[in-house]
Amino acid sequence: MVAAGALALAGAATSAHNRASLSIVYAGPKTWLPGWDGELGYGTYYKISNVFENRSINSWARVAYILENGAWTCSYTSFSTLTGCADSDTRRRKAYCKNNDTQTYTGQCRVYS
Amino acid sequence: MSRLLVTVPLAFLAAGAALIAMLRPADAATAGAPVAAVTRAVPAFARARIQTDRVPRAIARRTATRLLLSSSRRIASRAGRLVFVALSADGKLVCLVSLSPTGEVGTACSPPATFTDRAGFAVLVGDRGPGTGPTSVVAAANARVRTLVLVFEGSSRRVHPNVDGGVAYVPAASGGRLVSISSVDASGQTIGTLRVPAG
Numbered sequence: 001m002v003a004a005g006a007l008a009l010a011g012a013a014t015s016a017h018n019r020a021s022l023s024i025v026y027a028g029p030k031t032w033l034p035g036w037d038g039e040l041g042y043g044t045y046y047k048i049s050n051v052f053e054n055r056s057i058n059s060w061a062r063v064a065y066i067l068e069n070g071a072w073t074c075s076y077t078s079f080s081t082l083t084g085c086a087d088s089d090t091r092r093r094k095a096y097c098k099n100n101d102t103q104t105y106t107g108q109c110r111v112y113s
Numbered sequence: 114m115s116r117l118l119v120t121v122p123l124a125f126l127a128a129g130a131a132l133i134a135m136l137r138p139a140d141a142a143t144a145g146a147p148v149a150a151v152t153r154a155v156p157a158f159a160r161a162r163i164q165t166d167r168v169p170r171a172i173a174r175r176t177a178t179r180l181l182l183s184s185s186r187r188i189a190s191r192a193g194r195l196v197f198v199a200l201s202a203d204g205k206l207v208c209l210v211s212l213s214p215t216g217e218v219g220t221a222c223s224p225p226a227t228f229t230d231r232a233g234f235a236v237l238v239g240d241r242g243p244g245t246g247p248t249s250v251v252a253a254a255n256a257r258v259r260t261l262v263l264v265f266e267g268s269s270r271r272v273h274p275n276v277d278g279g280v281a282y283v284p285a286a287s288g289g290r291l292v293s294i295s296s297v298d299a300s301g302q303t304i305g306t307l308r309v310p311a312g
Binding site for chain 2: 035047049051053058060062064066071072073074075076077078079080081082083084085086087088098100101102
């Protein structure tokens with residue numbers, strides 16, 4: 001089940017984070033059943049962190065960027081309450097996150113710089 | 114008057130003690146977080162910081178949450194991959210940060226009390242997508258863990274956390290999917306197992 005990024009809250013400059021100039025929550029905050037995922041449409045995510053955060057329990061989650069050719073970059077999974085990745089790839093790709101645990105939890109997926 | 118003579122020096126003593134406590138390396142490293150929980154989670158936090166513990170600025174700007182840079186410890190380094198632990202800027206999370214040779218900055222954070230609570234370690238697995246074998250396995254283990262057993266499809270590998278609790282493992286390209294990770298203590302008893310999801 002994919003949550004379309006276009007439905008997510010559009011971000012803007014966030015004064016709360018000194019370094020943040022862009023922040024888009026593209027999936028959630030919501031309850032994530034096992035296997036649920038979300039994505040933000042194709043764009044250039046240069047040095048932008050893709051984060052599955054504020055998870056209600058220590059749990060498995062995946063974040064990644066998916067290139068237009070189907071290859072995955074910055075693909076990480078961790079057992080934690082926050083999982084994230086950033087890199088310097090300049091190719092067009094989409095941001096992706098997933099509850100790959102067998103547990104249900106709450107949380108949200110966000111990209112920010 | 115005599116009460117004043119006692120109270121004022123005591124107040125100065127208390128203030129001095131508080132100042133000394135603030136300046137101690139361990140306290141500077143764990144500001145805003147329970148010191149015991151942080152050092153219990155990862156032994157590296159119990160030692161003084163050294164030069165190589167600094168997270169390069171370029172990496173710090175790309176972690177998935179802002180870090181308390183004065184708390185960072187480099188806990189492993191292997192094949193061009195650097196692994197750090199640090200507190201989040203608000204002190205509410207302990208973070209495992211992995212910098213790959215290609216410039217990917219992976220981050221995994223949890224509250225200090227649960228960071229290594231479930232199985233004795235926190236782990237961050239890099240791969241090329243669901244169902245693929247890992248390109249890296251980095252972990253931070255607590256002091257009880259002597260060995261991590263990485264079980265792949267068709268093989269297994271035992272790795273030993275260093276004195277900081279750090280693990281940086283780069284599997285062979287043909288290693289297969291990582292199925293589970295178990296922690297083992299000094300007596301050979303399994304502390305816990307995390308089954309790594311295929312998806």
